[in-house]
Amino acid sequence: MLAGILVVAAAVVAxxxxxxxxxxxxxxxxxAQAVRETAWVDIGLDGDxxxxxxxxxxxxxxxxxxxxxxxxxxxxxxxxPYYSCCGRGNESELKTYDSAGRPVGFPLYYDNFFxxxxxxxxxxxLAGTNKSRGCTDIGGPSDVDxxxxxxxxxxxxxNGYTTATGxxxxxxxxxxxxxxxxxxxxxxxxxxxxxxxxxxxxxxxxPIGAISSWYDYYRSDGANLRQGSPAGLAQTxxxxxxxxxxxxxxxxxTAGATSNGDYNAFWLDRDYVQSASKVKASVLASHGLxxxxxxxxxxxxxxxxLNVERKIWLTQAGHVDPFDxxxxxxxxxxxxxxDHYLLGVDNGIEKTPxxxxxxxxxVWVDQPAWPAGSAVTLRPAAGSTPGVGTLGTTAGTGTVSFxxxxxxxxxxxxxxxxxxxxxxxxxxxxxxxxxLHVSGTAKVTVTATPSTSTARLSAVLVDYGPATIRNYTGxxxxxxxxxxxxxxxxxxxxxxxxxLNTSTDAVSVxxxxxxxxxxxxxxxxxxxxxxPLTPGQPYTMTFRLASTDHVVPAGHQLALIIGGTDxxxxxxxxxxxxxxxxxxxxxxxxxxxxxxxSAVPAALPAAPAQIAPATVSGLERG
Numbered sequence: 001m002l003a004g005i006l007v008v009a010a011a012v013v014a015x016x017x018x019x020x021x022x023x024x025x026x027x028x029x030x031x032a033q034a035v036r037e038t039a040w041v042d043i044g045l046d047g048d049x050x051x052x053x054x055x056x057x058x059x060x061x062x063x064x065x066x067x068x069x070x071x072x073x074x075x076x077x078x079x080x081p082y083y084s085c086c087g088r089g090n091e092s093e094l095k096t097y098d099s100a101g102r103p104v105g106f107p108l109y110y111d112n113f114f115x116x117x118x119x120x121x122x123x124x125x126l127a128g129t130n131k132s133r134g135c136t137d138i139g140g141p142s143d144v145d146x147x148x149x150x151x152x153x154x155x156x157x158x159n160g161y162t163t164a165t166g167x168x169x170x171x172x173x174x175x176x177x178x179x180x181x182x183x184x185x186x187x188x189x190x191x192x193x194x195x196x197x198x199x200x201x202x203x204x205x206x207p208i209g210a211i212s213s214w215y216d217y218y219r220s221d222g223a224n225l226r227q228g229s230p231a232g233l234a235q236t237x238x239x240x241x242x243x244x245x246x247x248x249x250x251x252x253x254t255a256g257a258t259s260n261g262d263y264n265a266f267w268l269d270r271d272y273v274q275s276a277s278k279v280k281a282s283v284l285a286s287h288g289l290x291x292x293x294x295x296x297x298x299x300x301x302x303x304x305x306l307n308v309e310r311k312i313w314l315t316q317a318g319h320v321d322p323f324d325x326x327x328x329x330x331x332x333x334x335x336x337x338x339d340h341y342l343l344g345v346d347n348g349i350e351k352t353p354x355x356x357x358x359x360x361x362x363v364w365v366d367q368p369a370w371p372a373g374s375a376v377t378l379r380p381a382a383g384s385t386p387g388v389g390t391l392g393t394t395a396g397t398g399t400v401s402f403x404x405x406x407x408x409x410x411x412x413x414x415x416x417x418x419x420x421x422x423x424x425x426x427x428x429x430x431x432x433x434x435x436l437h438v439s440g441t442a443k444v445t446v447t448a449t450p451s452t453s454t455a456r457l458s459a460v461l462v463d464y465g466p467a468t469i470r471n472y473t474g475x476x477x478x479x480x481x482x483x484x485x486x487x488x489x490x491x492x493x494x495x496x497x498x499x500l501n502t503s504t505d506a507v508s509v510x511x512x513x514x515x516x517x518x519x520x521x522x523x524x525x526x527x528x529x530x531x532p533l534t535p536g537q538p539y540t541m542t543f544r545l546a547s548t549d550h551v552v553p554a555g556h557q558l559a560l561i562i563g564g565t566d567x568x569x570x571x572x573x574x575x576x577x578x579x580x581x582x583x584x585x586x587x588x589x590x591x592x593x594x595x596x597x598s599a600v601p602a603a604l605p606a607a608p609a610q611i612a613p614a615t616v617s618g619l620e621r622g
Contacts, residue, residue, distance in 0.1 A: 023345075023347065024335060024336060024339040024345050024347055025114075025117035025118050025119070025335070025339050025343060025345070026117060027116035027117050027489070027490065028116065028117075028118070029063035029064070029065050029066070029115065029116045029117070029118060030063075030064070030065070030116075031063075031111075031112065031115055031116050031489070031490035031491070031492055032490070032492045033064045033065075034061050034062060034063055034064055034111075034115050034492075035060070035061070035062050035063075035064050035067070036059075036060070036061050036102055036103050036104065037059075037060050037102070037103070038057055038058065038059050038060065038101070038102070038103060038131070039057075039058045039060065039153070039160040039161065039162070039170050039172070040055035040056065040057055040058070040132075040133075040160065040161045040162070040163060040164050041055060041056055041058055041149050041150050041152075041153045041158055041159070041160045041161075042054070042055050042149065042158060042159045042160075042161070043055070043056055043127060043134070043142070043145045043146055043149040044145065044149065045127070045134060045141065045142055045145060046134070047127055047128060047134035047135035047136075047137065047142045047246070047249055048128070048133065048134050048135050048244040048245060048246055048249065049245070049248055049249075050133075050244070050245075052133070052165070054127050054132070054133045054134030054142070055132065055133050055134075055161060055164055055165075056124055056125060056126065056127050056132040056133070056134070056146045056149070056150065057124070057125045057130065057131035057132045057164070058122050058123070058124045058125075058150050058153075058160075059095060059103040059106065059122070059123045059124075059125075060103075060120060060121075060122050061103070061106055061111045061115055061120065061121050062115065062119075062120035062121070062174060063115055063116065063118060063119075063120075066118065066174070067174045072173075072174055072175055072176040073118055073119055073120050073174060073175065073176060074118075074119055074120070074175070074176045074178040074179070074180070074203075074338075074342035074343060075119065075120045075121070075122050075154055075175055075176075075178070075179045075180070075342075076110055076114055076119050076120070076121050076122070076179075076180050076181075076182060076338060076342075077121075077122045077123075077124060077147065077150065077151070077179055077180070077181045077182070078108070078110065078121075078122075078123050078124070078181070078182055078183045078187050079123075079124035079126060079146060079147035079150070079181065079183065079187060079190045079191070079194075080123070080124070080125070080126065080129075080183060080186060080187040080190070081125070081126040081128075081129040081136055081143075081186055081237035081238075082129075082186065082187070082237065083095040083107065083123065083125055083129065083130045084125075084129065084130040084240040084241075085129065085130075085236060085237050085238075085239050085240055086236070086237070087107065088107040088108055088184075088187075089107060089108050089184075089321065089323075089499070090321070090323075090324050090476075090479075090481070090499070090500065090502065091499065091500060093105070093107035093108065094107065095107060095123065095130065096494060098494075103123075104493075104494040104495060105494050105495050106121060106123055106495055107123070109323070109331075109488040109489055109497055109499065110182065111489075111495070112487075112488060112489030112490055112491065112495070112496070112497030113331065113335070113488050113489035113497070114335075114338065114489070115489075115490075116489060116490050117335075118343070119338070119342070120174070120175065122150065122154075124146060124147055124150050125146075126142075126143050126146045126147075126190070126237075127142045127143070127145075127146045128142070128234070128237075128238045128241055128244060128246055128249075129237050129238055129240075129241055130240065130241060131164065131241075131242065132146065132164075132241070132242075133164055133165075133242060133244060134146075134244065135234070135238065135244060135246035135249035135250075136234050136237055136238055136246075136249075137234070137249060137252075137253065138214065138230040138233055138234055138253060138270070139189060139190075139193060139211070139214040139230075139269075139270035140269050140270055141269065143190055143193065144190065144193040144194055144197065146190070147181065147190050147191075147193075147194045148194045148197055148199050151179050151194065151199050151201050151202050152199065152201075153172055154172045154175040154177055154179055154201065155175070155177040155200065155201040156171070156172070156177070160172065164242070177201045178201065178203050178341075178342045178343075179201050179202050179203060179342075180202075180203055180204040180205065180206065180337075180338050180341060180342050181194060181195070181202065181204075181205045181206070181281075182205070182206035182207075182208075182334075183206075183207070183208065183210070184208035184209050184210070184321050185208070185209050185210065185211075185293075185294060185319065186211075186237075187208075187210075188205075188206070188207030188208045188209060188210030188211075189207070189210045189211040189212075189214075189294075191205040191206070191207050191210065192205065192207050192210050192211070192212055192272045192302065193270075193272050195272075195278075195279045195280075195281045195283070196272040196275035196276060196278055196279055197275070197278060198275075198278035198279065198280055202280070202281045203281055203282070203341045203342055204281050204282040204283070204284065204337065204338070204341040204342065205281050205282075205283055205284075206283075206284045206285070206286075206334065206337070207283070207285050207286075208285070208286045208287075208321055208322065209286065209287055209288060209291055209293075209294050209319050209320070209321070210285070210287075210294065210298065210299070211294055211298050212271075212272050212273050212298045212299070212301055212302035213267070213270065213271040213272065213273050213298065213301065214230070214267060214270035214271070215263055215267035215270070215271060216295065216297050216298055216301070217294065217295075217298070218230065218257065219261045219263070219267075220261075220295075220297075220517065220518040220519065220543075220569075220570065221261075221517070221518065221519035221520070221523060221527065221541075221543040221544065222260075222261035222262070222519055222520030222521075222522060222523030222527060222530070223261050223456055223518040223519055223520045223570040223571070224259075224260075224261050224570060224571045225518070225569060225570055226568075226569055226570065226571065229253075229254070229257060230253040230254075230256075230257045231250045231251075231253040231254045231257070234246065234249070234250050234253055235250060260520075260530055261520050261523060261527075261530075262523070262527065262528055262529055262530060263527040263528050264528065272302070273301050273302055273305050276302065276305035276306055276307075277305075277307070279306055279307075279308055280308065281308065282308055282309040282310060282341050282350070283306060283308060283309075283310040283311075284310070284311050284312075284333070284334070284337050285299060285302075285303070285310070285311070285312045285313070286312065286313040286314075286315070286321075286322045286330075287299040287312070287313075287314060287315075288314075288315050288316070288317045288318045288319055288320055288472065288477065288478070289314055289315065289316055289317075289358075289472075289514075289548055289549065289550065290315075290316055290317055290318045290470065290472025290473070290477065290478060291317075291318045291319045291472075291477075292318060292319075292472075292473070292569075293318070293319040294319060295516075295546055296546040296547040296548060297441065297544055297546050297547055299312070299547060300371075300440070300441045300546075300547025301441070301547070303370060303371075303547075304371070304441070309350050310354065311337075311349075311352065311353075311354055311355070311356075312354070312355050312356070312370055313326075313330075313355075313356045313357075314355065314356070314357045314358065314370065314549050315358045315470070315478070316358045316360075316361065316469055316470035316472060316478060317358075317470045317472055317477055317478030317479060318472040318473070318477025318478055319477055320476070320477050320478055320479055323499075324479050324502045325478065325479055325502065325504070326362075326364070327486070327488075327501075327502075331488055333349070336349040337349055352366075353366035353367060353368055354367070354368055354369040354370065355367045355368070355369055355370040355372070355549070357370075357549045358470075359551060360467075360468065360469075361468060361469065361470050361504045361506045362504055367439075370439065370440075370549060371439045371440030371441070371547075371549070371591055372437065372439035372440070372549070372593050373437065373438060373439035373440045373590075373591035373592045373593045374440075374591060374592070375440070375442075375443075375589040375590060375591050375592075376393075376589075376590055376592055376595070376596035377393070377587050377588070377589055377590075378391050378392060378393065378429075378560070378587065378588045378590055378596065378597070379391070379392065379393065379394060379395040379396060379583070379586070379587050379588070380396050380425075380427035380560060380562075380581075380583055380586055380587075380588075381394065381395070381396030381397075381427070381583060382396055382397075382398060382400055382583060385418070385419075385420055386400075386420045387400060387402065387420045387421060387422075387424070387425045387426065388417070388418065388419070388420065388425075388426050388427075388428075389425070389426070389427045389428075389583075390427055390428060390429070390430065391427040391428055391429050391558070391559065391560050391588070391597075392429065392597075393596065395583070395584050395587075396583030396584060396586075397583060397584055398583055398584075399580050399581060399582055399583060400425045400580070400581050400583065401425075401578060401579065401580045401581070402421075402422060402423055402424050402425055402562075402563060402564065402578070402579055402581075403422050403423060403564075403576075403577075403578045403579075404423065404455070404456065404563070404564025404565050404572070404573070404576040404577055404578070404579060405423060405564070405565075405576050406565070406567060406572055406576065407567060408423045408424075408563065408564065408565060408566065408567050409566055409567050409568040410458060410460045410513060410516060410561065410563070410566045410568065410569075411513070411568070413426070413460070413561050413563050413566075414426075414460065414462045414511055414513060414559075414561060415511075417462075417464060417511075417559060423563055423564060424561050424562065424563035424564075425561070425562050425563075425581060426559055426560070426561045427559060427560045427561075427562075428464070428557045428558070428559040429557055429558045429559070429597045430557060431555055431556070431557055432552060432553070432554050432555060432556055432557065432558070432597055432598065433554060433598040434554045434598055435551050435552065435553055435554050436551065436552040436558060436592060436596075436597050437549075437550075437551050437592060437593035437594070438461075438514065438515075438548060438549070438550050438551075438552065438558075438590060438591060438592055439548070439549045439550075439591055439592070439593055440547065440548075440549075440591025441544055441545065441546075441547040441548075441591065442461065442515055442517075442544070442545040442548075442588060442589060442590050442591060443542055443543065443544055443545065443588075443589040444459045444517065444542070444543060444545060444560070444562070444586075444587070444588050444589075445540065445541070445542040445585075445586060445587050445588075445589070446459070446540070446541055446542075446543075446562060446581060446586050447538055447539070447540040447581065447582040447585035447586055448521060448538065448539060448540075448541070448579050448580065448581055448582075449536060449537065449538040449539070449579065449580040449582070450521060450533055450535060450539075450577040450578075450579050451535050451536070451577040451578040451579070452533075452535055452573070452575040452576070452577035453532060453533045453534070453535060453574075453575065454522065454533065454573035454574045454575050454577070455520075455521040455522070455533060455564070455573055455577045455579060456518065456519070456520055456521065456564055456565045456570060456572060456573050457518070457519045457520075457521055457541065457543070457562070457563075457564065457579075458516070458517070458518050458519075458562070458563045458564065458565065458566035458569075458570070459516075459517050459518075459543070459545060459560065459561065459562050459563075460513050460515065460516045460517075460545075460560075460561045460563075460566075461513070461514050461515040461516075461545060461548075461558065461559070461560060461561075461590075462511055462512070462513050462514070462558070462559045462560075462561060463511065463512045463513075463514050463550065463552045463556055463557075463558060464510070464511050464556055464557040464558075464559060465510070465511070465552075465553060465555060465556030465557065466508065466509070466510055467508070467509055467512060467553075467556075468506050468507070468508050468509075469506065469507060469509060469512055470504060470505065470506055470507075471505040471506060471507040474505050474507070475505075476502075476505065478504070478505055479502045479503065479504065479505055480502060480503050480504070480505045481500050481501075481502055482500060482501040482502060482503055483500075484500070484501045485498040485499060485500055485501060486498065486499065486501055487499075514548050514550045514552075515545040515546045515547075515548045515550075516545060516546050516566070516569065517543055517544055517545035517546060518543070518566060518569060518570045519541055519543035520573075521533060521539055521541055523541070524539045524540065524541035535577075538580075538582060538585075540585060552597075558597060560588050562581060562586075564576065564577070564579060
């Protein structure tokens with residue numbers, strides 16, 4: 001922490017009156033005296049091939065007093081590969097240990113805030129990372145079982161040990177067996193994966209900016225996203241492990257994640273949406289609508305597949321934790337959520353609106369659920385300017401064409417909406433007569449004729465009109481660090497509860513890309529197998545755009561852009577084609593609240609340059 005900066009103490013819940021009904025857990029336990037220990041849990045796999053079953057390290061901090069009183073406590077768990085390689089949270093905190101190997105520094109504020117309130121916090125190193133044995137497999141059975149087996153151990157169903165290799169057993173006699181998993185990014189992804197096993201004892205999960213299908217992190221409807229590779233990520237997170245040889249495991253990752261965009265058994269093993277019917281845990285989720293790392297299709301498809309009690313926060317920011325964009329409200333919500341689902345407190349949190357959405361920077365609205373919209377069909381039609389047409393309810397006729405090439409991007413396509421551009425076609429609603437609330441996952445159906453045997457398709461939705469939004473493509477994706485701190489719970493030597501305050505990073509724009517999608521036309525029949533393309537033959541393909549919740553204001557225009565290779569996000573084909581689009585057989589299924597767009601003819605604005613796209617990182621960054 002920075003020396004000499006102002007520390008602002010967070011408010012704590014006052015002790016209830018003798019006659020008042022308790023509103024929730026109170027900070028009544030001594031954090032400085034909390035028990036700090038490590039258990040190694042056998043996960044029943046041998047990922048590193050050393051002939052021994054892998055054990056994962058679970059660092060535990062729990063209040064001392066309940067055990068002395070014969071009471072048990074519930075568990076908040078964050079299972080992560082980042083505790084020694086990359087850090088957690090806005091300040092990239094790592095785990096720390098004393099000279100005897102006892103855990104001292106627990107990243108994030110969960111321990112500081114919740115341990116004094118009667119919870120244990122368990123931070124699990126995924127197999128092959130930090131102190132755990134084995135090898136990470138990027139969302140596969142090893143990753144999921146690293147946490148699932150700890151849930152089993154907390155419920156007396158798995159073996160735990162006092163060391164990584166020794167025979168001495170340890171049992172979680174202090175645990176009620178009720179577990180809530182939480183985490184941002186990779187950590188929240190593991191929470192999704194464990195919930196999809198239906199494991200008993202997991203009562204709730206809190207996935208933040210989390211992946212629901214690793215296919216949709218590295219691929220998009222057949223197209224390869226510029227996200228690096230599973231093997232590359234595995235090498236990054238395992239750099240500071242116990243020296244295990246994971247070369248063979250990484251070769252399996254390379255072989256499974258084939259260079260084409262086909263969906264195969266490797267991706268099925270890492271697709272939690274397929275097992276969403278097994279989820280029994282409640283879900284409190286958060287995702288950035290501007291998240292260009294873990295793209296929003298990941299929350300959208302997961303959310304619509306769930307059938308449990310759930311609530312979601314959707315911010316304009318990018319890959320950002322709610323603790324850093326709406327701190328006080330988030331900690332209060334999280335406190336009530338865990339109290340209700342892990343302690344059984346009747347505080348009404350499950351009856352609050354199902355979705356909270358940031359409409360403008362720091363302006364939040366509640367709505368009963370997400371998605372709030374149902375699909376209407378819009379159709380593109382040619383206009384008087386070549387490559388610039390209209391988007392409405394009447395099907396167009398004829399064809400329009402564009403020529404794919406390297407060096408193109410969705411931002412450059414959108415920047416000059418009134419001009420003919422060789423690399424894309426654009427269709428606009430005209431000026432909206434009233435607000436248009438888009439809420440859900442749009443799909444575009446394109447009938448395209450390529451001039452070569454390989455072709456990529458990209459589609460984006462653009463809100464044209466002046467607005468102030470969070471700068472989700474900025475350095476910190478919509479937030480800024482301040483010089484002050486606030487403290488959230490109790491502190492102890494080597495483990496304080498104070499974090500840099502943040503503020504909103506906003507920017508004025510003349511256009512905003514609200515949804516993106518990409519596809520490989522060779523996968524028009526199936527995501528599981530490419531079909532060779534014949535130049536000059538038309539193919540029809542339907543692919544998804546990013547899930548969203550956005551209001552296009554009256555007076556603005558909504559546009560659909562169709563192009564080839566959006567080079568900021570996907571790799572190009574072997575041969576760049578000219579693509580001809582059949583307007584009569586092309587359409588947009590747009591999820592809207594109420595009726596479809598009502599618009600009047602209007603010229604598109606001469607929009608200022610869009611904010612630059614975020615650099616797509618090969619690391620599924622935390």
